[in-house]
Every structure is written in C-alpha cells, then in structure tokens.
Amino acid sequence: MAPLGIVDMRVVVNAAMSADGKLSTRERTQIEISGPGDFERMDQIRAASDAVMVGVGTVLADDPALTVDDESLREARIERGEPANPARVVADSRVRTPPESRVLDDQADSYLLVSEAAPPDFVAQREKAGATVISAGENRVDLAAAFEELADHGIDQLMVEGGGEIIYSLFEADLVDRLSVFVGSMIIGGREAPTLADGEGFVSSFPELELETVERIDDGVVLRYHVP
C-alpha cells in the first residue's frame, strides 16, 4: 500500500467505542466493547502494520503488550522477513511510561515519542530499558516531526489504538489517513468518560471523513473511514 498524508507513512486509527462514543468508563476501567470477530480484525491490522501506537494514558490504564496474538500471523510476518511483532510506539511527552511496562518488554521494538521537556535521566532510564527515544516538540510531542523520524526507521504503516487524547491530537495535526471504529451495542455514558476523540475539541473546520465500508461484526458494526 502506498503511504498517504503529509508524513511519508500511513496512519491507521482503530478503536472500539460504545454506541454513545465512549472508549471506557469514567473510572477508565477497560471493558469488553467488542467481541472475538473484532479482536481478530484488530489482530490482523496489527500484523499488517510496522508499528502500533498508543498514548501514555492507555499504557498507564491498561499496560497493553500491543503484540500480535495469532501465532500464524506472527509466523507469516517472519516469513516476510519482518520481526514477529510490530514495534510499539508510545506518545509520552513527559516520560510517564513505567520502565517495567509491557510495551518496553523484549517481544518487539519500542519507541517513546517525548518532548524536549522530558527529564534526561528519565529518558536514559527508558533507553536502558530498551526503548528508542524520539524527541520532538518543546513541551508536547510534535507528532508530525516524530512521525517523520519513525518513517526514517522504516515504519510505513502505523496503527494507532488510542486513547481519545492521542486520537484527537492526530486529527488536530492532520496526520490520520484511515479510521476504523467498532461501535458496540451498549451504552457506557458519562460526561467524564473518555471518548474516541477528546482533547480540546474542534469548534470549526471539523475534520471530514469519507465512510467507505459498513460491516456488521459480533453484535456491533465496524465503520471504516478514509480521511481525504
């Protein structure tokens, strides 16, 4: 697939939300929104990506490994001359990813995207834990600049799994090429529960999407958008 967008890398956002747009509860508890069909779909996109990214909030809340679950998908990657798992990328301005996080384990490469305000000893500690640290932006991560560096490391397709803060930042920076959302058949509710796109929010010039496909999976539906 040819890379798209303003950075020479394809950025594919993938998330599961309730029918009212929530990624989890107000207590940030991870809950099962999708089912086995959507899980398999997500695993396939992971396996087809060079790296999988989350915001540091997701690391702190869920401690995900972000690795490919299906062994045959990992084997197919190895046969293609790729590592078994895609790299893990954490957007982490202030370096809050704990050194013992699963995203820093030895199952795959790990990148931390930090800002110039990141404390050098924190950076050194994560590098010692095996992470490649990319510094871009003064106080917040300059995502476009950081993504250019990721592209230089050979990352052609980056899958983004959330949460809502990083997804908003990516739309704000006009870096999203595709968005896939599983809409689960449940209500979570809560004016403080995290949504698919949080941040400050747009008040004009709303990012427009093109709905490409609609597919019923499990007891919900997957909406696939292209970002023109």
Add this chain to the structure above:
Amino acid sequence: MAPLGIVDMRVVVNAAMSADGKLSTRERTQIEISGPGDFERMDQIRAASDAVMVGVGTVLADDPALTVDDESLREARIERGEPANPARVVADSRVRTPPESRVLDDQADSYLLVSEAAPPDFVAQREKAGATVISAGENRVDLAAAFEELADHGIDQLMVEGGGEIIYSLFEADLVDRLSVFVGSMIIGGREAPTLADGEGFVSSFPELELETVERIDDGVVLRYHVP
C-alpha cells in the same frame, strides 16, 4: 405499534452524533451533523409520534420548535384525527424553560416535567404561557412517574431528541425502548463536548442494545437499536 417497557408508552430516542460520539461542540453550538435524508427520517418519526421530548439544556441552547416540517405529514396527522404537530415535552426540574421559548408556542401542546422543588410562581408563569406542568420527583424529575402521567394524557409514542443528559437519565431509569443514531462522517472532539449519553455514566450493568438495522443515509449511517 404496541407499547413496550415498564411504562405504558413507547420511548424512541433519536439523535445525530459525530463519528466520535459528540452531539455538538464544547461550546454547545448546534452544527450540521446529518443531511437532508436524515432530517426527513427524523421528521417522519416526529410525525408518527404523539410527543417529542428534549431536555431543558437543548431548549436553552437551540430553542427548537420540535414541530413537523413537512406539510403533507402534518396533513396526514390531521386526517388521522390528530393535531397537526405532536406535543412538546421538556424535562425541566428547576423550570428554566423561558416563557417565550418556541416549545411553548401555540403550534402544539406543551408539557413541562418538573420536580417538586420547582418554584410555584415559575410553574404558574409557564402554565399561563400555555404549558401543562407535570410534577414528579423531589429534586430531579422522576421520569417513570412523569411518563405514566404523559401516557394518561394519551401519549403512546414519545420521541426523545436529546440532549445527552436526558438520554443518559432515560437509560438509567430503564425507560428507552428504541435508539436510532445517525453517525455523521466528521470528528468534533473535545473532552467537554456533549455526547449521546452524558450524566454520571455507568460503571457496571451497562445497558445492552440489540442492533436491528444499519442504513447508509446522506454521507453517514443510521444505527437502529432495540433495547431488550
């Protein structure tokens, strides 16, 4: 259609949200999420309902009339022996609906659902403006009790158009029979922007929905759910 649910009345929630679950911006500005096809669909549901309900937040933000737009639909209602427009219902615990609001105009009947804490002079003023005031609940409107009274007034189908606070309250009180959501192909974002279901939010026993139909309309999709 036979009434369903714990109250002898069918409660049909209908709303349009962005792909990230927002009803409007963080500034509560009304924006065009759906298009003419969804507008027509909404108008048909209004015309098929005995009353259309919103929360007082929606009255204060948008001052909607909640009347049927299509003249032929109004004429068909009259031919069926019904008033041209369905009644308007506002959930308004503290009586904040301005007396000059369009929902209180003479185009249709108007009901205000208030709590027992509602100031009697405010109640009298709205009654003078033409509203029927239903009082139920101590400080917040007891929606189940108020709906029983609406059913006694001959309202068999109530369409609820939002906003997110009243929709959450209805799910909390287990009063929703059906939910239709138009998902628009745009991102609004904002951790403080109103969503389809706000309120406190559930942390367990999440209301489950059954996805009945998925239909592409305008540049988005309508998801229709049944609440078992």
